């Protein structure tokens with residue numbers, strides 16, 4: 215069986231378990247440290263052949279150990295290397311051995327004076343960062359950052375929490391980060407990701423089966439994880455074969471959001487898309503759409519009649535909706551009908567006073583609710599999870615998915631997609647300019663179109679988030695939400 219380490223993400227504590235399992239299997243742990251440190255030295259030389267001096271900042275643990283190996287390797291090539299040790303230099307284990315093998319000078323950390331022309335190898339802390347950095351360390355890190363000295367971080371920029379991506383006091387703004395075997399959440403979750411620079415993942419020789427056995431269903435969102443669930447686009451497929459998506463519109467002055475979702479749904483592959491509009495907004499909607507249809511829905515009775523048509527295969531509710539009471543009634547009727555639903559924006563906020571009512575309505579049967587909150591909307595339904603500073607974004611999304619029996623798309627530069635069964639993905643293909651007005655409405659439409667075509671909820675959401683990011687990358691900076699729709703590629707173009 216092929217084990218894909220490319221998309222696997224493991225937490226620092228899982229990585230520690232992997233190290234132990236590797237040692238238990240008879241692997242030489244010092245050889246792993248040797249390969250790690252040698253890889254870092256090679257990266258440093260490849261990118262900075264003309265460095266005036268390499269400065270290795272070595273911590274007291276195994277991250278420091280990697281640093282001693284790198285320092286020895288760099289010295290051997292004839293470079294100028296100076297090593298500054300923070301805390302008690304390691305004496306025991308692999309790190310102690312690495313330190314003893316390093317024949318150069320080790321000076322106390324407080325002696326380090328950052329200079330332009332330095333290249334810093336950051337070997338202070340990696341996976342073992344356990345608490346916030348103390349003030350003198352923060353000041354030194356900030357001084358290096360302010361001089362724009364290139365920093366090559368070993369495993370993680372020191373100060374970044376590998377589990378959550380949080381900055382623990384201060385962190386090096388690395389030019390590049392060299393990590394081992396696979397990525398850690400801190401490389402992908404914000405703000406950690408923005409401190410890593412370009413990330414290189416180096417195979418230090420731990421068997422893939424050991425790595426994957428210790429991981430817990432967390433991956434980077436990539437097409438091969440959901441490609442097999444994409445609807446097949448056969449040439450004779452009848453348009454209903456691609457589903458009929460219903461998108462609820464807001465009132466007279468807030469129709470644009472639903473139209474963006476509907477337009478995106480059509481472009482994303484739904485066979486038919488109908489805007490379900492209150493009477494007051496029906497004319498405005500009708501005047502602005504062509505391929506998308508409009509149907510007037512003014513009350514629950516009208517919605518129930520619509521739901522008796524089995525061809526309506528999925529719905530999106532929330533963008534620009536406005537009326538919370540209407541939102542709640544419609545959502546509960548949709549839940550009863552068994553149809554899959556994307557709930558966004560006002561559709562989420564509508565349940566802020568009674569989230570359990572929403573969760574209960576979707577609590578049985580296959581997962582058919584996808585919620586797409588940003589952090590603020592998330593906090594309205596899951597205040598306790600939002601407030602718990604010990605949780606990572608992945609932990610939050612997973613706990614919310616379990617509680618709500620829904621797929622949660624917790625949006626941001628580092629969107630996390632989580633299912634009630636614990637599967638979780640971190641998305642990494644979204645350019646910064648995706649944060650633009652109407653972008654979330656487009657995402658709702660894309661995911662809902664996938665649901666309308668029969669994709670399972672988790673895959674529908676993951677594929678939607680990825681296609682949304684890919685469209686933004688293709689559209690380029692300065693794009694608008696309308697552009698985003700035009701740049702949505704067909705399924706056959708997803709590589």
Ligand SMILES: NC(=O)C1=CN([C@@H]2O[C@H](COP(=O)(O)OP(=O)(O)OC[C@H]3O[C@@H](n4cnc5c(N)ncnc54)[C@H](OP(=O)(O)O)[C@@H]3O)[C@@H](O)[C@H]2O)[C@H](O)CC1
Pocket residue numbers: 229233246247250273274275276277278279280301338339340341342343344345346347348368369370394395420
């Ligand atoms: N398979 C692999 O990926 C391999 C990884 N390697 C490298 O090992 C590190 C992890 O090493 P570890 O020893 O577990 O942890 P660190 O070196 O990152 O840090 C632990 C030491 O740092 C002290 N610490 C932690 N937080 C702070 C802080 N805020 N301020 C000061 N000191 C701190 C901690 O002290 P304690 O008092 O908490 O005990 C430790 O002394 C991994 O990142 C890789 O680089 C292997 O080399 C190869 C295999």
Ligand SMILES: [K+]
Pocket residue numbers: 277336337338339340367368369370371372
């Ligand atoms: K580090």
